[in-house]
Amino acid sequence: MNILMNLTLYSPELILILTLGFSFTIHLILKNRVITLSLVVFGLLAAALDILVLYAYPGQLYFSSQLSHDVFGLFFKLLFLISCLLTLIFSYDSHEIHPDRFGEFTLLLLAVTIGLSTLVAASHLLTLYLSLELVSITSYVLAGYRREHLLSNEAAFKYLLYGAFASGTLLYGLSLLYGTTGNLSFYSIHASLNSAYIDPFNLYAILFMIFVGFAFKMSAVPFHMWAPDVYQGSPTPVAAFFTVAPKIAGFAIFIRFFYLIFSNETVVPGQWEPLPYLNWASVLALLSAATMTLGNLSALFQKNAKRMLAYSSIAHAGYMMMGLVVLNQTGLSAILFYALVYVCMNLGAFFVVSVLSNHFQSEEISLFKGLGWHSPFLALCMTFFLFSLTGLPPLGGFIGKVYLFWALVSKELYWLLWVGILNTVISLYYYAYIVKEMFLERPSSKMSLQVPYVQQAILGMLAFALIVFGLYWEPFYIWIQSSLTFTIFQ
Amino acid sequence: MLYEHLLSFMIFTPVVGMLIVALLPSSQKNWVRWSSLLFTFLPLCLSGILFLNFDQALADMQFVEKTSWIPTFNIHYAVGVDGLSITLILLTTLLSFLCVIASWGIEAGLKGYFSMFLLLEAGMLGIFCAFDFFLFYIFWELMLLPMYFLIGIWGGPRKEYAAIKFFLYTLFGSVLMLVVMLAFYFYSDPHTFDLIELSKAGILKFNALDIFGISLSAEQFAKLLFIFLFIGFAIKVPIFPFHTWLPLAHVEAPTPISVILAGILLKMGAYGLLRISYPILPHETYWFSDALAVLGLVNIIYGALCAMAQITLPEAKGGNDLKKLIAYSSISHMGYVLLGMSVFTVEGIHGAVFQMFNHGTTTAMLFLLVGVIYDRVHHRKIDGFGGLGNVVPIYTAFVSLAFFASLGLPGLSSFISEILVFLGSFKVYPSLTIVATLGIILNAAFFLWALQKIFLGPLNPTYKSLKDISARELLTLAPLAILVIVLGVYPMPALDLMKSSLDHLLTLFQAL
Structure with a gap:
């Protein structure tokens, strides 16, 4: 394969890298936030367009099998670009992001996005680790972006400590895997795992250590402890990005890694089984139940909206893990669909908090009191986001949950289904609590919230997208089903 | 089109x-x-x-x-x-x-x-x-x-x-x-x-x-x-x-x-x-029907007793609320529906579906009537009135009609549906049905008692210039009152509407 082809397949990331360098230089010279923002938005849109073009290329490995080009990766790259774009627009007006340092902020955010895009395409242990580190290290800086703020410092330090521990463990697991199989490429590892007998104890050790690394990114129990503090301490738009993009990337790489390496496709197409002696699916089922229950129960008692949404995002990781457990195509497409909906609803909810936070300089839930009476549009959008997070029809969150539950039914995993259902009911209580504050309580004082039109338009679009996902999701589902092709299976 | x-x-x-x-x-x-x-x-x-x-x-x-x-x-x-x-x-x-x-x-x-x-x-x-x-x-x-x-x-x-x-x-x-x-x-x-x-x-x-x-x-x-x-x-x-x-x-x-x-x-x-x-799930429904009948009976008796408690208990203990009385009477009336559904007889199921309709019209009247008085006096205490019969005669007439319809007075629509339910269930659960008829007596007791407390007896002087029902309120109540009376005298239009479908439904259970 010639170098030009390699570069073409990597071109979205290249565009982002160019954008990053160019916009930062321009920012240093002109110090004009509007120009910087326009440049970055232009770059992101160009990258997104490029991804759409890349859909025409057949799936293949490139850069000496370091990366794989397939529709599965492209799907996630698109999600990251959308999240990054929306986050940037909301950061522009955020009081937490100092105008003088906006250039650095876009630099960091773009770097995370590049890391995430590379991560979901990784098919080699080295690329996997390097891109994961790129994501992690830039994330630590982003979390501590409000350096004058105590909570932000705490967030960065906590993130760093937990992250270092997680990636260290992951690295150890990866080296063990390399030592056991003698290979670094996912496909070769899979082949050698199947060809020779390997001590199950050794395999379980590898599995556990690699799982620690991924679970940290997905914020799955018991590796979730960093999440609430980090999300609360980070600037709100950054927290929105953290709860969405790295988490979804964690799922993407988990799927690629575990389905390519630790599973075999059965004779029935679209169904996998774990390697013999290595029943990781059952362990994952338990963790999924624990993650959603813990996330929801903790969210019940939060007074800070960001913290509550942080716990709720842990619970949603638990829901998405239900799709991993069933090891079939239905489960995977359920995860991807849920990821798509989750991007819209979780970003939306965080952005509303961000708007409030700009106005009140605080994120207590009590600030929502009477919002529906003085800012009906904002409150209405928030209601859509929250009820979609709960999983009420006719919103996208409901359809996402239906697909996840459906995956469990198709595998007859009724106990996990039962846990998922109880969690849905529990979660209604705290989501509806905000709705109650917004509409059932009258505002304590006369005031009006000025929200820029761009932000209103984005919130409206996200809410509208949720209704579309809830009422006519057919085309999206077909798109997602076709996105489930990893390179090897072609 | x-x-x-x-x-x-x-x-x-x-x-x-x-x-x-x-x-x-x-x-x-x-x-x-x-x-x-x-x-x-x-x-x-x-x-x-x-x-x-x-x-x-x-x-x-x-x-x-x-x-x-x-x-x-x-x-x-x-x-x-x-x-x-x-x-x-x-x-x-x-x-x-x-x-x-x-x-x-x-x-x-x-x-x-x-x-x-x-x-x-x-x-x-x-x-x-x-x-x-x-x-x-x-x-x-x-x-x-x-x-x-x-x-x-x-x-x-x-x-x-x-x-x-x-x-x-x-x-x-x-x-x-x-x-x-x-x-x-x-x-x-x-x-x-x-x-x-x-x-x-x-x-x-x-x-x-x-x-x-x-x-x-x-x-x-x-x-x-x-x-x-x-x-x-x-x-x-x-x-x-x-x-x-x-x-x-x-x-x-x-x-x-x-x-x-x-x-x-x-x-x-x-x-x-x-x-x-x-x-x-016809087999499972059939298997569950005994339990459904018992639950229906519990609803009838329990709902009626709770409604009764609204009259006997003081306000401090959660009683003495006219709206709550009607709410509990709803639980009791839905019990008839369950009882009728549980027996798979022609009378029972017709009675049940007809009772659903009748309960809709009568309870609607009852709640509207409570709303009428609440708008005027801003409370709903059953013993807070007394002797209103002479002050607001039209209102009194409507309340009496709604109460009598609810307790199943012959000539009013609920009577037909309740009697159908009992006819149907008596064939299958005779003893249970006899106990269930107690519900009618309880219903009569609390409705009449409430009627007496609100409209009869000495006039509460606070309300001697209470306004009677307005034209708008009359407009909401009259269609329901007409339905209650007409379907009580001649229920066939409603029963004919549902007959074919319900008979078809019952054929599923005849073999069981």
Whole structure:
């Protein structure tokens, strides 16, 4: 394969890298936030367009099998670009992001996005680790972006400590895997795992250590402890990005890694089984139940909206893990669909908090009191986001949950289904609590919230997208089903 | 065009109305009111056309519209009416129209109120028309949100608690229903959500499986699904012990919303059982029927005793509230519906469905009447009145009519349905039926006692210049009063409407 082809397949990331360098230089010279923002938005849109073009290329490995080009990766790259774009627009007006340092902020955010895009395409242990580190290290800086703020410092330090521990463990697991199989490429590892007998104890050790690394990114129990503090301490738009993009990337790489390496496709197409002696699916089922229950129960008692949404995002990781457990195509497409909906609803909810936070300089839930009476549009959008997070029809969150539950039914995993259902009911209580504050309580004082039109338009679009996902999701589902092709299976 | 899509027009006219009301300027309060009235009047007319063109001889769905919605999941937009749903559709459009008139006096957040109200009507009509389980479920949940806001924003002092309790209870029930829905889809061959397809023999085949290490046979699994579905519907009916949300929600909701709650929402549970559980899981329904009869009896007696307690207990102990009395009497009256449904006889099931309709008209009257007095004196204490009979004669006449209709006085509509239920159930459960008739005596006791406390005896001097019923209030009450009397004397129009479909439903159980 010639170098030009390699570069073409990597071109979205290249565009982002160019954008990053160019916009930062321009920012240093002109110090004009509007120009910087326009440049970055232009770059992101160009990258997104490029991804759409890349859909025409057949799936293949490139850069000496370091990366794989397939529709599965492209799907996630698109999600990251959308999240990054929306986050940037909301950061522009955020009081937490100092105008003088906006250039650095876009630099960091773009770097995370590049890391995430590379991560979901990784098919080699080295690329996997390097891109994961790129994501992690830039994330630590982003979390501590409000350096004058105590909570932000705490967030960065906590993130760093937990992250270092997680990636260290992951690295150890990866080296063990390399030592056991003698290979670094996912496909070769899979082949050698199947060809020779390997001590199950050794395999379980590898599995556990690699799982620690991924679970940290997905914020799955018991590796979730960093999440609430980090999300609360980070600037709100950054927290929105953290709860969405790295988490979804964690799922993407988990799927690629575990389905390519630790599973075999059965004779029935679209169904996998774990390697013999290595029943990781059952362990994952338990963790999924624990993650959603813990996330929801903790969210019940939060007074800070960001913290509550942080716990709720842990619970949603638990829901998405239900799709991993069933090891079939239905489960995977359920995860991807849920990821798509989750991007819209979780970003939306965080952005509303961000708007409030700009106005009140605080994120207590009590600030929502009477919002529906003085800012009906904002409150209405928030209601859509929250009820979609709960999983009420006719919103996208409901359809996402239906697909996840459906995956469990198709595998007859009724106990996990039962846990998922109880969690849905529990979660209604705290989501509806905000709705109650917004509409059932009258505002304590006369005031009006000025929200820029761009932000209103984005919130409206996200809410509208949720209704579309809830009422006519057919085309999206077909798109997602076709996105489930990893390179090897072609 | 109109006839082919009659049901869609009927369901979605209120949605259009909701959008229009939401776009009107909030200063134009009368515009908001009149356009809401218009957009509830149109469905009423459409349901009138439906009624006139309904073929009573057919047992199957009529006015069917079925188009593919989500082909990959085999979901259809499928609506139709049969003898079971038509009475409830008529009841829904009528009560919604009357409730808009009854809501005329609301001032705060008028636009929001009527938007929510119209959305609620669309949801209710959708439930009674849908015969695709997925569509049914969407409408079922769609109705929950406006109800939450209507109770929570425009309700009484404990509105928040009442609204969230209602919401949590119903959501719990509906997620159970969701499991059943997915299971039906999974175990049907070919996979389908169509309720009519699912009710055909041989479509559903359950497997034996293990849950939590307990092995279940296919039959046991089907029973488990039946119980899940039953709980989902039982919460709505409400069946003891899932009834605790009801008194609270009914008491805290504003008058028109109490009317909708009691008049229509309570019917949805029983309707769901008849529409989904009965035809799709007939063996399990039959197996469960004894329990259903006992639960019906418990509802009758327990509801009546709770209503009685409203008279005997002082206010400090949660008694002495006229609205609560009516709410509990609803629980008692829904017991008759359950008893009639549990026996699979022609009389029983006709009585049950007819009782659903009659309960809708009489409770609607009762709640409207409580609203009338509450608007004037701002309390609902049963012993806070006395001797009102001479001051407000027309009001007294209406209350007496509604009370007598509720307690099942011969010549009024509830009498017919209750007697049908008892005739049907006596054949199957004679001793249980005898105990159940006690409920009638209890009902008579608390209604007459309340009547005496409010309207007879010495006049409470505070209320000697109380205004009698206004023309607007009369407009909401008169159609219901006429229905109660006419159907009490000549119930055949209503019974004929439902006959073919109910007979068809019973054929499923004759072999069991």
